[in-house]
Amino acid sequence: MTTGLWNEEELEQAAVDLAADLAPGAVVWLSGALGAGKTTFARALLRGLGVEGEVGSPTYSLVHRHEGRDGAVYHVDCYRLASEDEARDLAWDTIAQGRAVVIEWPERAGVWTPPASRHVRLAHTADPDRRAVEVR
Numbered sequence: 075m076t077t078g079l080w081n082e083e084e085l086e087q088a089a090v091d092l093a094a095d096l097a098p099g100a101v102v103w104l105s106g107a108l109g110a111g112k113t114t115f116a117r118a119l120l121r122g123l124g125v126e127g128e129v130g131s132p133t134y135s136l137v138h139r140h141e142g143r144d145g146a147v148y149h150v151d152c153y154r155l156a157s158e159d160e161a162r163d164l165a166w167d168t169i170a171q172g173r174a175v176v177i178e179w180p181e182r183a184g185v186w187t188p189p190a191s192r193h194v195r196l197a198h199t200a201d202p203d204r205r206a207v208e209v210r
Contacts, residue, residue, distance in 0.1 A: 075208065075209065075210050076088070076207075076208070076209040077206075077207065077208045077209075078206075078207055079199060079201075079204045079205070079206055079207075080204060080205055080207050081203050081204055081205075082111070082114060082203070085111055085114060085115055085118070085196075085205060085207065086114065086115075086117075086118035087118075088115075088207065088209070089115045089116075089117075089118035089119040089121075089122060090118055090119070090121065090122035091122070092119060092122070092192065092194075092209065093118075093119050093120075093121075093122025093123045093174075094122060096123070096174055096191065096192070097191065098144065098145075098173055098174075099170070099171075099172075099173070099174070099191075100174045100175070100191040100192065101170075101174075101175045101177065101188045101189065101190050101191050101192075102119065102174065102175070102176045102177065102190065102191065102192045102193075102194060103177050103180040103187070103190040103192070103193045103194065104116055104176065104177065104178045104179075104180070104194050104196070105179070105180065105181065105193065105194070105195045105196070106195055106196035106197055106205075107197065107198060109198070110196040110197055110198055110205060111196045111205045111207075112178045112179075112194075112196055113131045113151075113178065115194060115196065116129075116131075116149055116176045116178060117129045119176055120140060120142070120147055120149060120176065123142040123143065123144070123147050123173065123174055124142040124143025124144065124147075125140040125141065125142050125147055129149070131151060134154070136150060136151060136152070136154065136155075136164060137149070137150050137151075137164060137165070137169065139172075142173050142174070144173045145172065145173035146171070146172040146173055147172055147173050147174050147175075147176070148169045148172045148174070148175045148176070149176045149178075150164065150169065150175065150176065150177045150178065150183075151177075151178040151179060152177065152178065152179040152180060152181075152182040152183045152187075153178065153179045153182065155179075155182045155183060158182065158183055158184030158185065158186060161182070161183035161184065161186035161187070162186055164183070164186070166186060166188060169188075170188055175188065192209060192210065193209075193210045194207065194208070194209050194210075195207070195208045195210075
């Protein structure tokens, strides 16, 4: 487990370091309040997995598929799910076949969320330029 109070640059470096350590088929959960840095972490993690170009937030489409250096990488954002039943239709079987899956707001998908290989929790701190981060 890793913990720390990180600025944006340190947060991004931690994500790149985590990417280098992920086994094929890894599932990374990103949890935390709005604006805590989940998407920032996800973008850096995807870059660490070899995804090039624009990495947008999948908030409206829920799932983005990217090509990384070792295959497909999926970025899932469950924030807009009204209920966990809606997660049933997210093609988890296909997503799970990717090189890696990064899931923001995994708790909103409930029982449909694949088990985490790593769980990253991000939180606001009194210092607006730092985030409390725990990686398990």
